[in-house]
Amino acid sequence: MSEQPGLSYAAAGVDIDAAHQAMKGVAAMVRSTATPDTLSELGSFGGLYRVPRDAKQPVLVASTDGVGTKLKVAFMAGRHGTVGEDLVNHCVNDILVQGAKPLFFLDYVGVGKLEPGVVEELVSGVARGCRANGCALLGGETAEMPDMYTAGEYDLAGTIVGMVEEDRVLDGRAIRPGDAIVAVASNGLHTNGYSLARRIVFDRMGLGVDDAFPEEEGSVADVLLRVHKSYLRSLYPLIEAGRIRGLAHITGGGLVDNVPRILPDGAAARFDLSSWTVPSVFRVLRREGGVARDEMFRAFNMGVGMAAVVPAPDADAVVRDLAAAGETAWIAGEIVPGARDVILSGE
Amino acid sequence: MSEQPGLSYAAAGVDIDAAHQAMKGVAAMVRSTATPDTLSELGSFGGLYRVPRDAKQPVLVASTDGVGTKLKVAFMAGRHGTVGEDLVNHCVNDILVQGAKPLFFLDYVGVGKLEPGVVEELVSGVARGCRANGCALLGGETAEMPDMYTAGEYDLAGTIVGMVEEDRVLDGRAIRPGDAIVAVASNGLHTNGYSLARRIVFDRMGLGVDDAFPEEEGSVADVLLRVHKSYLRSLYPLIEAGRIRGLAHITGGGLVDNVPRILPDGAAARFDLSSWTVPSVFRVLRREGGVARDEMFRAFNMGVGMAAVVPAPDADAVVRDLAAAGETAWIAGEIVPGARDVILSGE
Structure with missing residues (x-):
């Protein structure tokens, strides 16, 4: 075994430098989504978001979702710029039905190999969706996982957190026959x-x-x-x-x-x-x-x-x-x- | 083409009933993580969590992460019960470094085919991790995606939201040479x-x-x-x-x-x-x-x-x-x- 070359993380398929590069590429997009209550910048361990000062008895409403196999169509078409917007809008709607307005969003990208530009294109869609909904892109994770995903493919999921006043939660309780x-x-x-x-x-x-x-x-x-x-x-x-x-x-x-x-x-x-x-x-x-x-x-x-x-x-x-x-x-x-x-x- | 049988969602590899069954299997686990501020039950569009009433100027700290290819070892060993705990603890630590205590957690499971018991085992680990950290498992998404994941494999990611008072955010600003x-x-x-x-x-x-x-x-x-x-x-x-x-x-x-x-x-x-x-x-x-x-x-x-x-x-x-x-x-x-x-x- 001693004749084998020493292993490195990159040789095992994980390129930390490529990850740093991708992070730089998305930094400006992330910043473009900041709201006055966004307290953290990209790169801190967790994202910081101030509960709006005018909130009385705030309830947080959170939802996690994925894009499902709509992604497969994006792969086939080589268009990675819109599925992030799908994801954000889906999540926005999921908390809107309980009366909540979005505060912030976090995305998760699982990928086999980071290809230059693809993560940036993906995140550009997420950021566009966030801006359009007045929602800060507070954080995220891009995980490079060799042999988990097919080359050229990825999974994309996200989590939204919004807020509603406790006495304004929409839960359908008031629904009556005749409505x-x-x-x-x-x-x-x-x-x-x-x-x-x-x-x-x-x-x-x-x-x-x-x-x-x-x-x-x-x-x-x-x-x-x-x-x-x-x-x-x-x-x-x-x-x-x-x-x-x-x-x-x-x-x-x-x-x-x-x-x-x-x-x-x-x-x-x-x-x-x-x-x-x-x-x-x-x-x-x-x-x-x-x-x-x-x-x-x-x-x-x-x-x-x-x-x-x-x-x-x-x-x-x-x-x-x-x-x-x-x-x-x-x-x-x-x-x-x-x-x-x-x-x-x-x- | 008219001789081909009509297609159904199940024939396309997505079994909504299996998903409902899996959801029932995890409902008790999810409930076991509820805290006094958890306002929603499983099945609502978003999870509801009250900002603790004694908070003064609360800052939310959020982080998304995955388990990475530790999952591959879980697949090889056929042990799905602990990676959820890995995920929760990882996220808890990520917001702890900014001074935050966990409020709630949401998980995302992407899977090729829902196999009976596996999602339940996975979520049992997430729930155990949540309970141990006093954190509510507020929601999640299990996405069945035929031809995205290899049979018997899945990806697992999660998002934590915690809280810290604004004047107690830990950011390393006070660090000095000599410490x-x-x-x-x-x-x-x-x-x-x-x-x-x-x-x-x-x-x-x-x-x-x-x-x-x-x-x-x-x-x-x-x-x-x-x-x-x-x-x-x-x-x-x-x-x-x-x-x-x-x-x-x-x-x-x-x-x-x-x-x-x-x-x-x-x-x-x-x-x-x-x-x-x-x-x-x-x-x-x-x-x-x-x-x-x-x-x-x-x-x-x-x-x-x-x-x-x-x-x-x-x-x-x-x-x-x-x-x-x-x-x-x-x-x-x-x-x-x-x-x-x-x-x-x-x-």
């Missing part, structure tokens, strides 16, 4: 259903990322990488004004699994499927994949990014205000007596 | 240097996980999976009492890269290598891998889990109090005039 459900449109798959969608688009339909997506403007990559919408700017003013009784972010599990999370005992949600036209991307996926209707509604958001429960008399005004804020919104159903389930009717 | 450096012993590799260690142990030495580790009690798996220590219970009382001027968690990059993170301008850290015997696991790795000394000190902690800077006259008392708290601690060096670097002398 209206206002749907706010998604702009595509957001970050859910990609394992099924990829199977249909790439295997069944035999498309490549650069092919035109049927019945859509743009390529397969354009359509499948459309950035998950953040609903902070349009919905937070309505939450602050106390006009929303419950809010569900339509992620994995679709309307069927996510709306029950906010329903109180004795209430169910009935959606009238004739109230909207399911966007063409979902219709193409359903047709080409031969997917059952109920399966579609569990795998995909089917055109609904957020479902807001409001008192029926206020529903038209909420729809109008959301339209004024740039959203497509409509009355998509109502709360009925029931056992915390979802009824899909009218199709 | 003593007290080393607090690690109990093994903690979570760093595993890519190099695996290369040496499995490739060069040709050992399997069940073989005896040379010069150690226990198998290769026992030695390499020893749980990363949390220093919260032993060090926090000293921090609270204002007896520590700066604290560095010795993680990736070793003493050489981590100690400078807390040094003010004009100061350097001189370690006297004759003040301790490097634990045998590192000596074996160095010898068998033919690794250069400086490379060892950058890849591994070399027996030092934490480095605390204290006023020289107080150093003996700090060592004594740490010993009384169950730690092995010693005066390992001193702060000297310099350019925020680390000098390794005496070997």
Whole structure:
């Protein structure tokens, strides 16, 4: 054994200098997200964030999420600049439904080999998402793990921490039969259903990322990488004004699994499927994949990014205000007596 | 194409029911970590945690980390119950060095296929770590991603959020030449240097996980999976009492890269290598891998889990109090005039 050369960390596949280099590359992006309450700079062990001084009885709301196999589409297309924004917006929506506004975000990147530029591109998306949501990118970890990830691939996850006053936590407790459900449109798959969608688009339909997506403007990559919408700017003013009784972010599990999370005992949600036209991307996926209707509604958001429960008399005004804020919104159903389930009717 | 059966989410490799089942399996573990300020239960979109009512000007300290390729050893040994504890303790130490006590934790598991019991075993380790550190397991995400991870493998990352009063943030600003450096012993590799260690142990030495580790009690798996220590219970009382001027968690990059993170301008850290015997696991790795000394000190902690800077006259008392708290601690060096670097002398 003595004839073997001595081992080094770099020879074992971990390049600490490359990691330092990547960190330098993202430092300016991270700084661009700082808020007046951000107290730390990149490089300290933990990120420091002051609880806003005007908070009375603050409750922290935190959520961790990943991007799922939407990443696989990014790998195929060689576009790494938007999945970070998907991640931030997903997390922002997840705490918004409890009435919280974002304070800060931390990202995790697991990668087999640090390739110059890729982490920077990834983090640029995270930073853009953070800036757009007034959220500080407080820290993160990029872990180089030889033989954990395929060359050219990575996983991306993130954690958001936001704040809401304790007496303003939105938890659906006020929801009553007779309330209206206002749907706010998604702009595509957001970050859910990609394992099924990829199977249909790439295997069944035999498309490549650069092919035109049927019945859509743009390529397969354009359509499948459309950035998950953040609903902070349009919905937070309505939450602050106390006009929303419950809010569900339509992620994995679709309307069927996510709306029950906010329903109180004795209430169910009935959606009238004739109230909207399911966007063409979902219709193409359903047709080409031969997917059952109920399966579609569990795998995909089917055109609904957020479902807001409001008192029926206020529903038209909420729809109008959301339209004024740039959203497509409509009355998509109502709360009925029931056992915390979802009824899909009218199709 | 019409003869092909219709696709479902499960056929695409994502089993929402299996995910629900796994969530049920961990619910009791999650509940066991709740503190009086935990306001949410598993299943809500975000986790809710009240900022402790007695906080004056609270600063949140947050950190995200992974377990790195220590996971690979867990895969080889089929032991999934301790890496979660590694992760929590690593994160606890990362915010402790800024004076913060943990509030809550969120975990992220990326996995190719949910195998019954594995996620439960993983999360049991996270929950045990949380309980031991008085930290609520507030949320998490388990993402099933077919064709992202090798069968039987997963990645595990986590985010901790803790709190410190603004006027008690520990940042090393008070460090002066003449101060003593007290080393607090690690109990093994903690979570760093595993890519190099695996290369040496499995490739060069040709050992399997069940073989005896040379010069150690226990198998290769026992030695390499020893749980990363949390220093919260032993060090926090000293921090609270204002007896520590700066604290560095010795993680990736070793003493050489981590100690400078807390040094003010004009100061350097001189370690006297004759003040301790490097634990045998590192000596074996160095010898068998033919690794250069400086490379060892950058890849591994070399027996030092934490480095605390204290006023020289107080150093003996700090060592004594740490010993009384169950730690092995010693005066390992001193702060000297310099350019925020680390000098390794005496070997």
